[in-house]
Amino acid sequence: MNKTIIININGTVFHIEEDAYEVLRTYMTEVKRHFAYSPDSDEIVTDIENRLAEMFNERLAADHKQVIVLADVQSVTAIMGNVNDFNIDDEEEESLKSGRKLFRDVDERILGGVCAGMAHYFNIEPKWMRLLAILFIFFGGIGLPVYIILWIIMPAASTRADKMAMKGEPINLQNFKRNFDEEVEGLRGGFQRAHSEVRPAIYQIGKLIETLAKLFIKFIVSLVAFMGILGMIVLFIGLITFLGYWNSNQLNTFPFTIVNPGYKSVLAFSAFIIVIIPIAALVMFALRVLVKRIAISKTVYFTMLIIWIAGLVMGAYHGSKIASEFNEEAEFSVTTPLTPSPVYYLKVNPVEFLTKEDSVRYKIDQTNFKGTLISRNRDYHDPRSVRIQILKGDVDKPTLVQEFSARGSNFEEALSTARKVNHRFTQKDSILTFDPKTHLQRGELWRDQSVSLILRIPENTRVMIEAPVNRFLNDHDYWECRPENAPWDYISSWKMTAEGLKCQYVKPLEVDTDSTSVEVR
Structure with a gap:
């Protein structure tokens, strides 16, 4: 009667004899110690444990038993190999290769990895398998449904053991180690290629974005300068109009009728200064951004500030004088x-009454003037x-x-x-x-x-x-x-x-x- 121990190998529970357990524990300790300094040691050990669990399940099912004995452990570890066997030569390794299994290669896939997996199974280049699939799709008409069916029924090579079985490599410690090293090297090479290929593209995209941003900024600054100059012209015309040089009759309406005649010119100039000085400063700044050779001294800006403050004070003083007339x-x-x-x-009177002065202003013949005029528009803009x-x-x-x-x-x-x-x-x-x-x-x-x-x-x-x-x-x-x-x-x-x-x-x-x-x- 032998003593048995219950163990858990990566989620699978097994009953194992005590002497077999000691051999298996020693074996796994050596494996973990060997891969301890690998960057991805946990993943390698997990894959090895998964393979061990699969092989133990296969032996138990074949012998119709429930307990793992010493002979099972020795047989499985012999197939997996020891950590001292890493110096095996290429000829011996080639002789150890096992049969290939059909998996979908998700690492080299274009769609589902079916063609790449079948290429590994038949030991040919994936490009020839893909070309054959294209010929079946476009000429035979059955390639697409067959591809979909294979995509459904073929398992994906998700673990490292699956990938080795897909390529017909022996699933042992040496190949676990070599497969991992090749994977790391491939990633490193891929990053280097991506860096060398992407860096010029990123540089060109950055230069393009920088050029577009500069053009956009220049467009906005040019628009600001143009609108500012146009606004200054409008302000000059408005000043002349308000002072009565152009069409002064238009100023005899609200709100211009609030301003005393004596304050008219002063308030016009103060309002003109308050508005035009900031616009002029903005235009000068825009021109300086567009043409960097233009240099504007601080004295000019300081003088403009003094003028603006003087206009503000002058307008506030006369504005308060007008406000005092509403006390x-x-x-x-x-x-x-x-x-x-x-x-x-x-009813509202639709007729506007005109005075004698109005008849003169509207050039109405006073011999036939009856004192009224049909109103054209109501002055509803007035208070x-x-x-x-x-x-x-x-x-x-x-x-x-x-x-x-x-x-x-x-x-x-x-x-x-x-x-x-x-x-x-x-x-x-x-x-x-x-x-x-x-x-x-x-x-x-x-x-x-x-x-x-x-x-x-x-x-x-x-x-x-x-x-x-x-x-x-x-x-x-x-x-x-x-x-x-x-x-x-x-x-x-x-x-x-x-x-x-x-x-x-x-x-x-x-x-x-x-x-x-x-x-x-």
């Missing part, structure tokens, strides 16, 4: 009684100076309250400016018409002049509002009192109730096709 607000009101009516139509509020009146008689307001440096000046504001409001029967803006005297500066119209009407009075009035309404929205898909000139209907003005949708008449009667729904 105080004053207002006064005018109440006008209206002719009573159960319904009022609220909204008219507001309308519709409230419930405390008495039965409707009234219109016009509240005029303006600003100034003090209350007296603000009140004087407000009293100069002119706004027209007319009533013709039930039609109430108001101007869309206030009218200032010729040359009057804008000081937030405005007028608030407060329409007070009795309860149950209806108000019909046209679409252009919506811009001037306070507390009510015309678009919320308008049916969907209504025409642009739809007139909304409102009614004054005890709670205030309420929208009254006017629904269209619907005809019942089953009868001749007409009903409102």
